[in-house]
Amino acid sequence: MSSGIGTTTFRFRPQGPGRFFVAAFLAFWLCGWLVGEIFALWFLWTFLATGQGALPVALFLLVWVSLWSVGGATALQHLLRALWSEDRLTVAADGSLERQVRLGPLRHRRALARGSIRCFQVGDGGPGGALVAVLPDRRLEITRLGSSQQRREAADQLNRLLGLRPQPEDPVQSPAPVVLPAGWQVLTPSFGSPLLVPDPALRRRHRLVMGLVNLVLWGLLALLVRGGLHGPGVWVLGIPLALVALACGWGQVWLAFGRLEWRLEPRVLVWQRRFGHRLRTLGEARALELVELVDSDGDRSYRLQATRPPGKPLLVDQQSRDPASLRQLGAWLAARAHVPFEDQVPTEAERQAQRAAEHERLRQQLAASGRLGRWAAQQLDRVEAAGAVRADQRPDE
Structure with a gap:
């Protein structure tokens, strides 16, 4: 932390010796990446300029160099993040805040609205928790750089400087506000109800990925057209590829001009589709529920x-592992739109009770199956009793 005339700046840089091992590996990998990138680009340039080379090899290299370029850019970003990066948060004399992110020679500045910040805190509660600003409808990540102790001290000092209160004085009477999870954003139009939409930053990343996919597909199609001039049989592969390229092109247009959104009316959630200036209502609902799905392999999803009974429920979001973000989103929607929210995901205690009940039912079936089944049930009871005795004795040891 540094102080100037009326300003206070918090600086966060990479720390820890482990980052040098990661940087050394990434630097070595990037040397090999550069050799492969140059060779692939040289071959493709030669093929397009002179027509020399095998068409299947050119098609393979076009796909490979696209994925290889994305991997190289990601590795370079992590290398710079480990060695040459800095996050700054500046508090001016009037209480205004500015966040500056530096990654290598690149810098990005962003002003933060002081009035919309409830408090600063370190998220996740662990050593890898990021310093976040808690806003009325979401959490804004400030930095993951620096040590965990440095981020915690910065959160305390920022709350003191700005007069913020990180925790309510009476959690029973003043519960913590429900916060919109990451991946979503609320838009407040000049007229009409608020809109819940996917995070624009996430959609920009999706557009970038889809743009790379379209670049590969249309590049493959161009190579096939070039090869089709010498071999008409190539069109057998070109027609399906053209259909896939058109579908991905439409996906790029949809990501640029369309979206699905929720309009938050009082006690009503309206699902609608927007494309340009056209708007279509897809359904309305008056309650929310979080459910758990278990497939044939026993894998859980949420x-x-x-x-909207008796109609089919409308999907808001889904996760394959942890339901925490869905539970947070459901609670936020329920508080914002004043609709009931039912969490049907069983707790760990309820899961244990269900397993115990199922085990007891199977034991009773085993005992009722005959003499051999009764003997097996008795042996099972003895094993469980011995396990319970060991569990009771373990704390005394």
């Missing part, structure tokens, strides 16, 4: 859906 689904937050808006119910």
